[in-house]
Amino acid sequence: MAERIMFVQLKTGHGTDQGPAWISVVRFNRSWKTASWRGRTLRRSLELFDANYLDVETQEEYWLSGPHRDGGDTRYSRIRPTVDDDARDAYEAFLAGAPLPGRERG
Template identity: 40%
Template sequence: MYIEYKENDGLIGSARIGRVRFSRSGQSLHYAGRTFQTLKGAGFKSNYFDVETGDHYWISGCRKDGRDALYSTTAAIDEDVREEYWLCIRELPQNVSIRSVKVLSKY
């Protein structure tokens, strides 16, 4: 998944590509020891919040074309998903050693 922190409700924040685990209900997800709950459409340029801190995030599935972000930025790729990201999602095996990616805007 593409995970972008919306620092101070900003438009662009630090971003990562990593593996998340969804709750049974699908209303929350877990990543890096944190729990995120859906904003159900109530967020400004965000769709989840960290239940512990209240910080807002944009979290979405990774796209083959790399247009994961609302606004272009650079995302670090977690080591445990790097190979899968480049081989299965982006289908760019020549990039498998690259640890970050320029993420383009959806628009």
């Protein structure tokens, strides 16, 4: 499985871009259609309104994307994500200008 440092935001039960958010290590299957995050299995969906992944067990909707250096990870709010310990060093290096692991070539 490919591992990436990702911005993850819970969409279900929250106003637009108001849900809790994290910078986390997310593991993707070979086709990138399934993600594993914090013991959850998230499946890619193009049918959701404000999310791009759906928890297969709870049906909660999530937005997953690569983090932005300027902190502008949400479109309509300035929610600050919680940075998970296993992603902290790589994320801080990214904010200082380094590429994210697995994204050295873009």
